[in-house]
Amino acid sequence: MRIERRWAGLRRLALSAISTAVLANTALAAPEEPEQTTTQATMRGIFVALSTAYTYSLDPDAFADPANRQRIAEVLHALATNTSGLEDHGGGLDASFDYLRRSLSRDAHDAARRFEQGNYIGSRFVLSKITENCVTCHTKLPTKRQFDLGAAFVETADIKKLQPTARVNIEIATRQFDAALETYEEILRSPDTTADDLALFGVFESYLKIALGALDDTQHPVRAFEEFAERTDMPKNLMSSLEHWIETLNALDLHNVEVGELDAARGMVEHAVVDTRSGADRSQLVDFVAATTLLHRYLSTSPDDDLDVAEAYYLLGVAESYISRSYWLSETEFLLEKAIRRAPGSEVAKKAYAFLDEYTRSGYRVTPARAVSPERQANLDELRQLIEN
Numbered sequence: 001m002r003i004e005r006r007w008a009g010l011r012r013l014a015l016s017a018i019s020t021a022v023l024a025n026t027a028l029a030a031p032e033e034p035e036q037t038t039t040q041a042t043m044r045g046i047f048v049a050l051s052t053a054y055t056y057s058l059d060p061d062a063f064a065d066p067a068n069r070q071r072i073a074e075v076l077h078a079l080a081t082n083t084s085g086l087e088d089h090g091g092g093l094d095a096s097f098d099y100l101r102r103s104l105s106r107d108a109h110d111a112a113r114r115f116e117q118g119n120y121i122g123s124r125f126v127l128s129k130i131t132e133n134c135v136t137c138h139t140k141l142p143t144k145r146q147f148d149l150g151a152a153f154v155e156t157a158d159i160k161k162l163q164p165t166a167r168v169n170i171e172i173a174t175r176q177f178d179a180a181l182e183t184y185e186e187i188l189r190s191p192d193t194t195a196d197d198l199a200l201f202g203v204f205e206s207y208l209k210i211a212l213g214a215l216d217d218t219q220h221p222v223r224a225f226e227e228f229a230e231r232t233d234m235p236k237n238l239m240s241s242l243e244h245w246i247e248t249l250n251a252l253d254l255h256n257v258e259v260g261e262l263d264a265a266r267g268m269v270e271h272a273v274v275d276t277r278s279g280a281d282r283s284q285l286v287d288f289v290a291a292t293t294l295l296h297r298y299l300s301t302s303p304d305d306d307l308d309v310a311e312a313y314y315l316l317g318v319a320e321s322y323i324s325r326s327y328w329l330s331e332t333e334f335l336l337e338k339a340i341r342r343a344p345g346s347e348v349a350k351k352a353y354a355f356l357d358e359y360t361r362s363g364y365r366v367t368p369a370r371a372v373s374p375e376r377q378a379n380l381d382e383l384r385q386l387i388e389n
């Protein structure tokens with residue numbers, strides 16, 4: 001297949017680039033394009049290192065084979081170096097990305113360290129999870145360009161044979177959003193997982209984030225949800241959520257928000273919070289995801305009014321707490337803290353603090369309530385003092 005040959009060629013090229021880059025102790029240089037932005041250039045370096053390391057990690061024997069040791073160590077080192085670059089210099093992204101930047105860099109260093117210690121299982125595990133960082137970031141902003149190297153990578157035999165739930169993360173990490181949408185629709189159609197379990201595993205929120213956040217597409221999810229509603233194993237509450245999601249999607253026009261992105265998002269979040277009847281109620285999911293999409297677009301325009309920016313962080317934090325199912329990445333605390341620090345004397349900071357305090361104590365909605373750790377308590381105390389002074 002043409003595309004596979006192309007990928008193999010690029011991979012060789014990339015690996016030689018990695019060796020040079022690491023020996024020179026600089027960030028990995030990926031194939032360059034003249035019109036690249038800082039973010040794109042950093043991302044390409046990350047992509048080349050991650051895709052190579054990930055491919056090795058799919059084969060436990062190859063990963064632990066001493067013959068591959070030096071090469072894998074180099075790629076992991078390059079991945080860590082590049083993610084540090086993203087963390088230190090921001091990679092051209094606004095501050096709402098800080099949490100994920102840090103999280104990615106921490107995971108990349110963790111994978112490299114475990115590998116160096118000979119903990120191959122641990123290193124492979126971290127590599128299998130690291131793509132969650134890529135996924136979370138990539139579904140925040142609409143995509144403007146094709147990334148052909150990614151298209152070639154997801155067509156390789158190693159990736160094609162992955163389970164759809166693992167493959168879809170790679171598709172999003174390498175920015176193949178149309179392919180990811182199709183994979184999610186395949187997952188939604190598959191009779192292997194019950195409707196209830198699909199909801200439990202967070203398939204709906206992930207799917208909506210790609211459709212609305214990255215692709216700006218409301219009609220694909222409408223069709224997919226209408227088809228899904230035909231399933232015979234639908235619990236009653238999921239059915240009523242689906243009906244509401246379809247209705248909301250049909251009325252949604254993210255291009256023409258007459259009142260402005262921040263005002264529109266505020267209205268959506270406030271209503272959705274009121275209309276959520278219990279911790280398990282997912283009926284407002286589309287509203288929350290749509291609001292986060294608007295807020296990220298708003299923040300990406302680099303607004304400078306402190307109160308508005310603080311409010312955008314606050315609303316994002318609240319919405320995220322209703323959407324996010326991942327124990328690995330909950331941005332809620334980070335975003336609420338950012339809201340407080342941006343405008344400590346404001347009403348928004350007070351609301352953000354009250355929400356954060358409650359959220360921390362109630363166990364993040366997903367785990368049972370528990371005692372707050374001393375570090376978290378100290379942080380809460382510091383934030384409260386900021387507001388009071």
Ligand code: HEC
Pocket residue numbers: 036037039040041043044046047050093097098100101104130131133134135137138141144145146147150173174175
């Ligand atoms: C902190 C947020 C963030 C994280 C984490 C992140 N990305 Fe990205 N990435 C972006 C954004 C934003 C863009 C779009 C840049 C643009 O087109 O201006 C992007 C674009 C890309 C591109 C396309 C580059 C191009 O030339 O068009 C690739 C490839 C990529 N990312 C790979 C990855 C991989 C692989 C990971 C995880 C190991 C990852 N990214 C993690 C934010 C992130």
